[in-house]
Amino acid sequence: MKHSLSRGRFVAATAGAAAVTVGGGPYVIAAPTKEITLGLNVPQSGDYSDQGQDQLRAYNLAIDEINAKGGIMGMHVKTSVGDDQTKAPVARDNAQRMIERDGAVMITGGSSTGTALAVSALCQQKGVIFMATLTHGDETTNQQCHKHTFRRYNDAYMSAQSLARTLVTKYGTGKWFHITADYAWGHSVYDNITAVVEPKGAKTIKNALTPFPGTKDFAPFLQQAQAAKPDVLVITEFGADMVNCVNQAAQFGLTKSCKILVPLVDEYMAKGAKDNFDNVVSTAPWYWEYHASKYPGAKRFVDAFAAKYPGLRPSNGAECAYADIYVYKMAVEKAGTIDAAKVISALEGAKFQFTKEQEWYRPQDHQGVNSCLVLEGVPESQRGPGGFAFARVLEVHPGESVVQPLAGLSCKMEPA
């Protein structure tokens, strides 16, 4: 722990010294102690890049706001940005570079459970805090939880629990066909959804696993679905993959012949799927239109986001990114230090409220306990400017009511 911190300072100091040699004044050397570096590790290319780019917008907004008001405990916030390409090895290498070369004291970001698990393991090893953003697979805070990793985003368990009632009333208990991204997240969602609907009588007829990443043509899987004539088609794909899969499903007539369920959605996926997302039920931890109308903190965020990025509204991943920066700031100020062990103690169990209701991180698994929304897509013509108002809110489930009970956890947290 201490080792990596002093190493970070050393690197920063070396950079400062280099600046002096190049021509800065002698006082530059003092600057590094007044700065901290946060590592922003998000996909800027590849299938989940819409989500990564939007997180980056939110990070920059939060950090600009914080720096304008004197930084974190007087320290100016600097960033080290990396494109993780939604590939676990790249995400890991980025995080390592951010920590070792740039002296990052906290890593945040991500759009996939695959990358989150890789970065989480590395950060644990390095003793650096990882505020995971868009990771929805259970593993991140359950089977593969780590002391240094905090995940505020809903997990697949919460989504499935939130959907339980709607799934039975709206989707019924007929034949269910799953198309699932073949990696940790997809498996986690599949397990959770089937665990909820099968006891109620739904019959799973097939789970077609699609190679990830790199599947552009979902026709082979959609054709199987078409032949199987299911009542419900569950599309557990994310980002551009979901857009391709849903739109291709429409071309195969599946949006008409059966009900489509997309367990997790964001603004950019709904935009890409256009009218094919009409009437589709999904979940999200946050929805700008709903939360801005309910919480002043959310309204401030949405307005500031729209002012900085004209024409855009923050997606739920962006909200998580924005809030994570403020949560980290809060914890550092509470701990009075950037020492990871003390910041972790400050985060565990602390209540906070920024962009939704009052929420907290459970100390046992570092899962954020906050609400989960059940959304239903509306036609493109009703989505307003930019197409960001893509859904109506069917249900809001308080975090406590849907989060995995502690008894069911297999998280073995490292000692402090």
Place this chain on the structure above:
Amino acid sequence: MAALFQALLGGLVLGLIYVAIAVGLTIIFGTLRLVNFAHGAFYAIGAYVGLVVAERVDLVAGLIAAPIAVALFAFALDRLVLRRFYDKDATAQLLLTFGIALVVEESLRLIFGATTLQYPVPDALKGSAFIGPIEYPAYRLLFAAGVIVLLILVWLFIERTNYGLIVRAGIRDRIMVQLLGGNIRRASSVVFALGGAIAGLVGAAASPIYSVDPSTGFAFLVPSFVVVVVGGLGSFWGAVLGGLLIGELQSITGLVFPPASNVVIYLCMALILLFRPQGLLGESEVIRQS
């Protein structure tokens, strides 16, 4: 049974996309002896131009604008840049075209952002067609038919025109063509532009099927290279055979054992390289000369 037939049909459509991109790659290689890593970029540029024009006018206008834009881009690229590298070794050409592909990808990202875009299927073609008991998206069938027509036109160009003669002769023996006074350089620019135009047209036509983002070019480039290697470098029919084979293989694996459906094409390529390095329909001279 129906599932298998559907998989075969799906494989045909996918295979035809690969064929169309690979044919451009293969005639460029045949004529210019150039391994063109920028070919996927042509597909991506075509897709974006098609999308932009289609959104403002209609899909047909997009299908006309895309190949023209890409052909002009390819022609300029050949005249201004590639020309200087004709005599350099394969590594230099490879690095150059790979670099161009990266520049194009990042430029597209700069202009259009990383956002995934998709042009909706036109209303008139939204329905499904029935082939026996099989219901299949009408647009995909029309797309497949269009690619077949395009391939016939390319074949006629190669077989029936003077440029085509130089192209065919160039594939056989490049030096002899020059000794006999054939202007292989001028033919090169035309072939390069033509190959680009085909990729651009396919990119635009496929945009209602596959979403487009700046890295789309590479997504289609890699399987198309596999197709060319499997079919045989420089061979038109090799590209056709290779493309259909790879498309079907991918589709049927998707039915039988989905996790392997992306890997299987590389396995196929590895086997071909081991047992028939010149490719299914490739001529061994091509390998030796290049």
